[in-house]
Amino acid sequence: MSSQTIPSTAARAAPSTSLQHRATKRRALGSVLASAAAVLLGGCASLSPEQAIAPVQQQSQAWLSADLPLQQTDDQRAAARQRTEALLAQPLDAQAAVQLALLNHRGLQASLYGLGMAESERVQTLLWPNPVLSLGRLVRGDEREIERGLSVNLLALLGRPARQDASARTLAREQARVAQQLLDIAGQARRRWIDAVAAQAQQAHARTVLDSASAGAELTLRMRQAGNVSALRLARERAVLAEAQLAMEQAQLQAVREREALIRAIGLWGDDVARLSLPERLPDVPSTFRQADDLERTAVAQRLDIQAAKRQSEALAAQLGLTRQTGRLNALELGLQRNSSNQAPTQRGLDLSLEVPLFDWGQARIVGAQQAYLQSVEQTAQTAIDARSEVREASERAQAAWRIARRHHDELLPLARQVSDETLLRYNGMLIGVMDLLADARAQARAVSAALGAQRDFWLAEATLSQSLLGPVHDTASSASPNTSSTPGASTDASGAAH
Amino acid sequence: MISRRNLFAQMAAGAAVGVAGAVNAAAVSRVALAAIPDAMQRDTPDTAPPLSPPDGRPYQPVVTLNGWTLPWRLRDGVKEFHLVAEPVVRELAPGCTAHLWGYNGQSPGPTIEVVEGDRVRLYVTNRLPEHTSVHWHGQRLPNGMDGVSGLTQPAIRPGETFVYEFVARRPGTFMYHPHADEMTQMAMGMMGFWVTHPKAHHPAIATVQRDFCFLLSSYDIDPGSYTPRISTMTDFNLWTWNSRVFPGIDTLNVRQGDRVRIRVGNLTMTNHPIHLHGHEFQVTGTDGGPVPPAARWPEVTTDVAVGQMRQIEFVADEPGDWALHCHKSHHTMNAMGHAVDTLIGVDHRGLASRINKIIPDYMAMGERGMADMAEMEMPIPENTVPMMSGQGPHGSLEMGGMFSVVKVRADQKPGDYSDPGWYRAPAGSVARRVETPGEAPSSPMPTAHQHPPRPTAGASEAASTRPASEPLRVRKPDGHGHHGH
Numbered sequence: 001m002s003s004q005t006i007p008s009t010a011a012r013a014a015p016s017t018s019l020q021h022r023a024t025k026r027r028a029l030g031s032v033l034a035s036a037a038a039v040l041l042g043g044c045a046s047l048s049p050e051q052a053i054a055p056v057q058q059q060s061q062a063w064l065s066a067d068l069p070l071q072q073t074d075d076q077r078a079a080a081r082q083r084t085e086a087l088l089a090q091p092l093d094a095q096a097a098v099q100l101a102l103l104n105h106r107g108l109q110a111s112l113y114g115l116g117m118a119e120s121e122r123v124q125t126l127l128w129p130n131p132v133l134s135l136g137r138l139v140r141g142d143e144r145e146i147e148r149g150l151s152v153n154l155l156a157l158l159g160r161p162a163r164q165d166a167s168a169r170t171l172a173r174e175q176a177r178v179a180q181q182l183l184d185i186a187g188q189a190r191r192r193w194i195d196a197v198a199a200q201a202q203q204a205h206a207r208t209v210l211d212s213a214s215a216g217a218e219l220t221l222r223m224r225q226a227g228n229v230s231a232l233r234l235a236r237e238r239a240v241l242a243e244a245q246l247a248m249e250q251a252q253l254q255a256v257r258e259r260e261a262l263i264r265a266i267g268l269w270g271d272d273v274a275r276l277s278l279p280e281r282l283p284d285v286p287s288t289f290r291q292a293d294d295l296e297r298t299a300v301a302q303r304l305d306i307q308a309a310k311r312q313s314e315a316l317a318a319q320l321g322l323t324r325q326t327g328r329l330n331a332l333e334l335g336l337q338r339n340s341s342n343q344a345p346t347q348r349g350l351d352l353s354l355e356v357p358l359f360d361w362g363q364a365r366i367v368g369a370q371q372a373y374l375q376s377v378e379q380t381a382q383t384a385i386d387a388r389s390e391v392r393e394a395s396e397r398a399q400a401a402w403r404i405a406r407r408h409h410d411e412l413l414p415l416a417r418q419v420s421d422e423t424l425l426r427y428n429g430m431l432i433g434v435m436d437l438l439a440d441a442r443a444q445a446r447a448v449s450a451a452l453g454a455q456r457d458f459w460l461a462e463a464t465l466s467q468s469l470l471g472p473v474h475d476t477a478s479s480a481s482p483n484t485s486s487t488p489g490a491s492t493d494a495s496g497a498a499h
Numbered sequence: 500m501i502s503r504r505n506l507f508a509q510m511a512a513g514a515a516v517g518v519a520g521a522v523n524a525a526a527v528s529r530v531a532l533a534a535i536p537d538a539m540q541r542d543t544p545d546t547a548p549p550l551s552p553p554d555g556r557p558y559q560p561v562v563t564l565n566g567w568t569l570p571w572r573l574r575d576g577v578k579e580f581h582l583v584a585e586p587v588v589r590e591l592a593p594g595c596t597a598h599l600w601g602y603n604g605q606s607p608g609p610t611i612e613v614v615e616g617d618r619v620r621l622y623v624t625n626r627l628p629e630h631t632s633v634h635w636h637g638q639r640l641p642n643g644m645d646g647v648s649g650l651t652q653p654a655i656r657p658g659e660t661f662v663y664e665f666v667a668r669r670p671g672t673f674m675y676h677p678h679a680d681e682m683t684q685m686a687m688g689m690m691g692f693w694v695t696h697p698k699a700h701h702p703a704i705a706t707v708q709r710d711f712c713f714l715l716s717s718y719d720i721d722p723g724s725y726t727p728r729i730s731t732m733t734d735f736n737l738w739t740w741n742s743r744v745f746p747g748i749d750t751l752n753v754r755q756g757d758r759v760r761i762r763v764g765n766l767t768m769t770n771h772p773i774h775l776h777g778h779e780f781q782v783t784g785t786d787g788g789p790v791p792p793a794a795r796w797p798e799v800t801t802d803v804a805v806g807q808m809r810q811i812e813f814v815a816d817e818p819g820d821w822a823l824h825c826h827k828s829h830h831t832m833n834a835m836g837h838a839v840d841t842l843i844g845v846d847h848r849g850l851a852s853r854i855n856k857i858i859p860d861y862m863a864m865g866e867r868g869m870a871d872m873a874e875m876e877m878p879i880p881e882n883t884v885p886m887m888s889g890q891g892p893h894g895s896l897e898m899g900g901m902f903s904v905v906k907v908r909a910d911q912k913p914g915d916y917s918d919p920g921w922y923r924a925p926a927g928s929v930a931r932r933v934e935t936p937g938e939a940p941s942s943p944m945p946t947a948h949q950h951p952p953r954p955t956a957g958a959s960e961a962a963s964t965r966p967a968s969e970p971l972r973v974r975k976p977d978g979h980g981h982h983g984h
Contacts, residue, residue, distance in 0.1 A: 101660060228845060422880065425722075
């Protein structure tokens with residue numbers, strides 16, 4: 001081991017520890033043999049899928065404050081169903097959307113079965129290798145020799161602790177995979193909820209624009225009928241109305257699409273789909289948004305991809321130790337021989353068969369294992385670099401989105417309101433006409449719509465940031481992307497030029 | 500009301516206007532001031548009583564509407580005046596003040612009254628942020644006293660005091676105003692009145708019992724703001740007499756039988772047909788002097804062109820409250836929008852509630868006309884007087900701008916210029932409603948509602964919305980950049 005050049009202290013420490021561990025086990029071999037039966041029984045008793053799922057359930061609580069219940073019995077399924085109905089009984093908030101996703105995502109349940117399978121594999125390795133019983137009857141003239149042999153694959157026994165470690169690692173890896181899946185599903189549910197609420201709220205502003213354009217067009221039509229305006233003015237106002245109608249169509253379609261994306265993300269079907277109701281608006285953007293300084297350290301400590309990469313390196317390091325240990329002993333078989341003859345006293349003895357390492361000294365396997373280990377060390381480093389960069393970017397984006405959303409909330413919206421108030425005063429004073437008032441109502445609705453877009457972008461960025469501290473973010477958003485917030489009828493106002 | 504210069508008040512006024520406070524404070528030292536007469540200040544826009552001459556040749560003083568006459572100092576037989584050009588805050592009407600430039604605390608500046616033959620010395624101190632000069636519009640004087648900066652004199656720089664001196668050679672009605680950056684300074688309200696009384700009886704100048712004077716000026720103050728937009732050339736929104744608008748203009752109160760003279764000078768950018776109700780008058784003088792009696796004819800309206808002076812006279816023999824106003828109807832309005840759609844005859848049924856859904860405080864106005872405006876009294880932008888207002892004994896006058904009332908009363912005492920209140924008409928002498936059962940008011944646009952729109956063969960939907968009576972309707976062209984206000 002000392003000849004290896006391994007960049008990470010932590011990684012170097014891991015294999016030597018497991019070597020010592022293995023030496024201890026080797027010394028205990030005798031006692032292991034003696035207490036074989038007990039171990040056998042004990043291995044059988046620990047087979048429980050719930051045990052394998054518990055760590056993921058704990059992560060779900062710790063990270064998402066949401067339950068991840070098993071749904072393998074009818075009772076469990078009925079309980080999950082009840083919770084779903086209770087959550088759908090009121091307008092769905094973001095946390096409820098996450099909980100619904102965890103309750104209803106079939107893929108997640110499939111993964112939980114997978115954890116049960118991995119657990120059973122692990123338990124398998126706890127069992128002793130079955131002994132081989134050999135019986136022989138040899139006849140030489142009158143001599144009849146009966147050979148009885150009980151043999152145990154010693155190598156299998158020797159490698160048993162390593163295989164137990166390996167299967168435990170497989171289980172852990174599977175748990176980490178499910179945890180990542182959990183994060184993905186929860187993150188997806190949260191983001192689709194944000195999009196769906198925002199799209200639904202956008203509809204309201206598109207409605208205001210449409211109402212205003214519609215009143216304007218109607219008024220212009222009546223003015224036209226009274227002979228007060230030209231066909232040109234009427235055509236312009238009608239064009240404003242038509243564009244507002246188009247914008248309304250788009251807003252409606254967008255709302256439907258985002259709602260369906262949410263429905264997919266939280267796994268609703270049947271009557272539940274109709275029962276889903278959303279709040280009218282997103283939560284307000286917080287007045288302060290300051291992040292911890294040690295975001296990157298937190299991420300490195302808890303991100304699933306980094307932990308998985310580290311575990312992989314550890315596993316390979318352990319495997320390297322195993323290969324060194326058994327590299328020259330491809331088969332080691334211990335047999336207990338009892339040969340009884342009717343003409344001779346019973347022959348007893350131990351029989352040890354050993355392959356002679358004449359051609360394959362195991363060098364290739366040792367080198368291969370070393371390469372695999374070093375490869376995983378490099379991969380771990382790359383994963384950490386990527387993860388830290390992702391977290392930094394997510395943090396910057398969330399900060400920027402917060403500043404933008406606050407500027408909308410603190411400056412642009414109050415200014416739009418003030419403009420509207422002042423505009424109304426000017427209408428009251430007959431300084432401007434009712435068409436100007438209606439055009440201003442449209443402008444203000446657009447300002448509110450833009451503010452809502454910024455609010456949505458902030459919550460999306462915030463969700464991505466908090467998820468990126470736990471694992472890589474895979475956003476499979478189908479439609480809207482941040483900073484392309486739909487502003488219904490943004491270019492539809494021709495009435496200003498109509499005078 | 501008229502006070503000696505108070506340096507602190509002056510500084511405060513400068514600070515209130517927000518312009519050139521530093522210039523004001525540093526302008527004139529007290530030592531320099533000692534050699535020249537005090538610059539009298541006035542801090543109210545009320546009409547000052549006539550200033551009877553304390554010394555010099557006697558004359559019948561004028562009353563400056565919402566203004567005052569500048570006291571002088573008689574020194575070695577010379578009448579010395581001191582004008583201070585400076586930023587002022589002028590109340591145009593209650594609820595609307597303007598940040599203007601003027602003289603001695605007000606815009607317009609004080610009226611200067613002298614007598615034919617007087618030697619006059621006028622000190623002019625500049626407390627403006629830029630140079631100025633004073634042109635004595637219409638006077639016979641030495642060329643170097645004409646006040647055209649660059650042409651007849653160097654401009655008066657900020658902080659400087661110049662002196663003008665000449666003999667008031669001919670009796671008449673004159674004005675003074677800057678002739679340096681003239682457009683800006685007049686758009687900011689710098690102007691004043693000048694009356695030279697005849698030294699003896701003049702065959703073309705009658706003796707009158709009441710003699711009023713005012714200047715016409717116009718401003719473009721964006722509703723909600725205070726300072727005129729000095730680049731506006733035609734589309735002004737405030738039409739003023741002595742920088743006041745109705746209902747802020749004082750009434751002209753006279754005794755029945757008085758011979759009344761009203762002198763009107765025009766320093767706006769357009770002409771003003773000044774119209775008097777209930778009496779005929781004659782134009783008895785211009786800034787060129789008295790009109791020979793044989794050349795006069797009776798009028799009820801006289802047009803005062805740009806840069807002109809008209810002096811009208813009549814005998815106020817009909818008691819009552821008689822309107823006196825510019826006959827351009829939008830000049831008797833205050834700030835209004837000139838691009839507001841006409842809604843007369845437009846059916847509003849169902850629409851107002853739809854608009855209210857979007858704009859809760861919206862109220863429908865204008866479908867019958869604009870009189871709603873005066874009735875509703877809704878909140879309007881700060882520092883803005885309603886387009887039309889003013890309450891009389893019978894309701895809203897629906898007026899603004901260049902409008903006032905000549906109040907003729909039998910019991911108005913000679914020399915009493917106070918407001919006698921509304922006229923109490925003798926019983927039976929007021930127009931009244933008569934009972935005519937069964938008659939409903941006709942629709943303002945009869946044809947629009949009586950005939951459905953005529954569909955045209957093969958026409959689009961838009962064409963079918965054509966007004967039924969379109970061919971009968973005549974509309975004036977309404978292009979941009981139109982003149983003639």
